[in-house]
Amino acid sequence: WIARDAAAVWHPFTQHADWTGDDPTVVARAEGPWLWDVDGRRYLDGVSSLWTTTLGHGHPGVNAAIADQLAKLDHATFLGASHTPGIELSETLIALAPKGDDPDLTKVFYAGDGSSAVEAALKIAYQYSTQTGHPRPKFVRLNHAYHGDTLGAVAVGGHDLFHQAYKPLLLETVGIESPGDRALGADRLTTAISHLRSVMHEHGDQVCAIIVEPMIQGAAGMLDYDAAFLREARTLAYTYGALLIFDEVATGIGRTGRMWAAEHAGVVPDLLTCGKGVTGGYLPLSAVLAAEHVYEAFLTRPGDSSPRTFFHGHTYTANPLCCAAALANLRVMGEQDVVARADRLGERLGKLLEPVAAKDAVTEVRRLGTMIGVEVAPDGHRTGFRVCRAARDRGVWLRPLGDTVVVMPPLTLGDDEADLLVEALDAAIDEVLG
Numbered sequence: 001w002i003a004r005d006a007a008a009v010w011h012p013f014t015q016h017a018d019w020t021g022d023d024p025t026v027v028a029r030a031e032g033p034w035l036w037d038v039d040g041r042r043y044l045d046g047v048s049s050l051w052t053t054t055l056g057h058g059h060p061g062v063n064a065a066i067a068d069q070l071a072k073l074d075h076a077t078f079l080g081a082s083h084t085p086g087i088e089l090s091e092t093l094i095a096l097a098p099k100g101d102d103p104d105l106t107k108v109f110y111a112g113d114g115s116s117a118v119e120a121a122l123k124i125a126y127q128y129s130t131q132t133g134h135p136r137p138k139f140v141r142l143n144h145a146y147h148g149d150t151l152g153a154v155a156v157g158g159h160d161l162f163h164q165a166y167k168p169l170l171l172e173t174v175g176i177e178s179p180g181d182r183a184l185g186a187d188r189l190t191t192a193i194s195h196l197r198s199v200m201h202e203h204g205d206q207v208c209a210i211i212v213e214p215m216i217q218g219a220a221g222m223l224d225y226d227a228a229f230l231r232e233a234r235t236l237a238y239t240y241g242a243l244l245i246f247d248e249v250a251t252g253i254g255r256t257g258r259m260w261a262a263e264h265a266g267v268v269p270d271l272l273t274c275g276k277g278v279t280g281g282y283l284p285l286s287a288v289l290a291a292e293h294v295y296e297a298f299l300t301r302p303g304d305s306s307p308r309t310f311f312h313g314h315t316y317t318a319n320p321l322c323c324a325a326a327l328a329n330l331r332v333m334g335e336q337d338v339v340a341r342a343d344r345l346g347e348r349l350g351k352l353l354e355p356v357a358a359k360d361a362v363t364e365v366r367r368l369g370t371m372i373g374v375e376v377a378p379d380g381h382r383t384g385f386r387v388c389r390a391a392r393d394r395g396v397w398l399r400p401l402g403d404t405v406v407v408m409p410p411l412t413l414g415d416d417e418a419d420l421l422v423e424a425l426d427a428a429i430d431e432v433l434g
């Protein structure tokens, strides 16, 4: 399989061996938090198959919902037509949306994956500016951010590795210091806030949106930060007439021990993107939750010379199988109180990781709920990757982000499995850096 893979498949980031120095694990089946490869080796899926499997793999309730839906309606366009799973999922997401004084998230726009949800949110924000005042061509973004790999999402990212090849093609953005950036030292929150203030002071009437991952920048290396930054961003967005976008593709759907990371701050954005965990990792579906005032700007009014429609929508927008999977995932999450379980699991993993954090070889352990980054002291030889490989050899599947090892298991992980995960990581760090 590895030879056939190498001969025929173009993987993200070119071939596995180029990127990781390793052949791919060829996964054959999965159940709960476990993966098996084609040779029958079993691995604990410590990163929820790229941060998606909220309930683990093969949940009978979700499987049954997909099968039921398949028997009724596989696909119908959402352009000019609708269907019951799409309507019900919109109602469910709106009921679950973060609530506050203002604004109200009342509309759901579907997309296919995290990147395309971000892309839609950016286009909505720009078009909103043209329809409510004047075109505002700039986006404010955080340094180190990752929001996906389509061109708009790349533009609002802050990671040079993903940027540099496409620089001439990108939207106009202003990057600000990240409140989670450890390199800024203990003053990082005040530095980031004052930078955001001065950028908005200088560019305010050109900015259509500020986009951030709330509370923790995931793919940036699990850089958690203070909620005060989000409250300031909300205030500044109002002051300068820009929209506030929260990208909750990674942080949403219970991952941080709340349904949304926004809830830690008590801040409601104008647009909120979600993806990954929405369907519990079964099928690709993402969405933008939009405030009523944003949606209203897209309604054609009598006397408009051209339609105000949002010019965006894909063949598989709101695919009914995906919607059915998402509805089942969210129903099971409610029945089993999975968000509260995620909070407890995060606490437990945090406690188990205390001795790991105390090691000389570990720079810092960062955590919000079950979003965890264990930063190891680099030895100049792709340390994070080697730690993950050593953990994999012990049967635990993890992924590095540079020198930070990500731990993001299914939210329903059992106590014994949590123990096993941390033991393997601990031993892997000792093996590589001990």
Ligand code: PMP
Residues within 6 Å of the ligand: 113, 114, 115, 116, 118, 146, 147, 148, 149, 213, 218, 219, 247, 248, 249, 250, 251, 275, 276
């Ligand atoms: N936004 C954030 C915050 C993400 O973490 C990711 C993926 N890691 C994306 C967007 C892009 O999502 P996708 O890979 O599903 O396109």
